[in-house]
Amino acid sequence: MLELRGLTRRYGDVLAVDEVSFTVPRGAMVGFVGGNGAGKTTTMRMVMGVLAPSAGEVLWQGRPVTAGDRARFGYMPEERGLYPKQPVLPQLTYLGQLHGMSAPAARERSRDLLERFGLGERVKDKLETLSLGNQQRAQIIASVLGDPTLLVLDEPFSGLDPSAVDQMSELLREHTARGVPVLFSSHQLELVDRLCDSIVVLHQGRVVAHGSAEQLRAGAPLRYRLTMAGDTGWVRGVPGVEVLDVDGPTAVVAPADEQVAERLLVDAVARGGVREFARVVPTLSEIYREVASV
Template sequence: MADNTLEIERVSKRYGDVVALDEVSFDVRAGELFGFVGSNGAGKTTTMRIVLGVLAADAGEVRFAGEAVDHQTRTRIGYMPEERGLYPKMKVLDQLVYLAQLHGMSANQAHASARNWISRLGLAERSGEEVQKLSLGNQQRVQLAAALVHDPAVLVLDEPFSGLDPLAVDVMSDVLKAKAANGVPVVFSSHQLDLVERLCDRVGIIRSGRMVATGSVGELTADAAVRLRIVAPGATPGWADGLPGVSVISDSGAETVVELAAGADDQAVLTAALATGPVTEFSRRTPSLTELFRTAVAEEKTPA
């Protein structure tokens, strides 16, 4: 594995009879944005806490740059928890300087880095305010600055975009892309799957403590069932119901998305659409990450 790659290998964790993680394995490569997605309770936060050493794994190993992660390595990780881990009554600048020094920076280095990130994240006018007096969005920016202030070699972020307005999302996205461009492996969890799809080089989907898919969105959709998007302005909802080998995904009448079973005839779908009137679009459609995720979650429960 290449240097500066974060590896999670066969990590397991149980709480009594509950299996939180079951041999979870994936890697985040140098310079890569990796999206870690799953339903609430799927195991994302537990995995991240094990990477940070907050929790101990029952089995498996976490490595960085080919070496087992230890205390010294963890000081080089920038971590952003889902629950804000800031001192609410401490002023923004003072807090960032303090955290940078905890990671080994000198006072001068800590002040320079803190002021840099305060400026880059649009917090210059808030640097002297207590964290508790900031809006939730600005608190989130401070939390990101806290993860970045010590110039980490790895970034592990749990729901970093939660509660941010679109402008703040753009600011945070640019920061993460810049860190990845400098060779830092970046892994973050998010329920905003359209954002994950847009930003990430690869994605890992976890379900009930097990990794069920890993790869680029293109790789994950390569074997997906064929979907067709049909735009027929004169059609009414239900026109595609009952077509052999066709499952209707969405149907407003004028715009319909269907999924074809293996061997189903797309021309038969077109013929049926033309029977309703003019067809202005008939195209194959790649499933989105949201659709892939819904499919993975839908497969979670099987009949007894």
């Protein structure tokens, strides 16, 4: 398990990361989301030891993380780390050796993954001759060489086509199935929603929400959609009900609590012609905008 406790990073007077705390349990996939400049990359660099924290600590398996632990972590940095003028297979083999693999084992594993990602015919090509999407595939392969005990991936899905996204998702699930914790950042919130066991929302360097998608939705403001045969303008006069939108037969409202919602439904049924009365389930994007505006 990876645990962050009060992780903080200052650049002079600028507080880039402010007491960030969360865990990435064994076999769990955690999505790290937030706007540009929220502090995601800085946090991930502190996890990997690229940056030293100004305060707080990173724990691995319940103890302070060591250089030896980090040598077994798989990392995809924001600024991709492969060499553009070097052939793909030799540099992947070299990176595998840095993770403790023998040269033959690293070469075989690299070939297998290159084949899997549709790059089996490009093993001798220089990285710079590949498309940006294929370069991203090669970088993903580099991060999973050497049987990593943890994966820390900064925007791993950026630039990938739908097929490659599916391949990447399958690869990550294979690692979590073996108990590997995975932390990845992404601006693709619908993908985070679909893949992740839990989500950490960072805003201006602070964690403003943390939990599963279901937990985040459960904590969202109470909203209902009411649709009737006739006009719903009458909801404006109901005590305890904030009217968010009225459009003829449909109204979207924010009742003060569930009891107010129940009374609203009773009033609607008494008027006749109720077609729908349903909780409005927010998307992850809507939840993000809500918590990031607080």
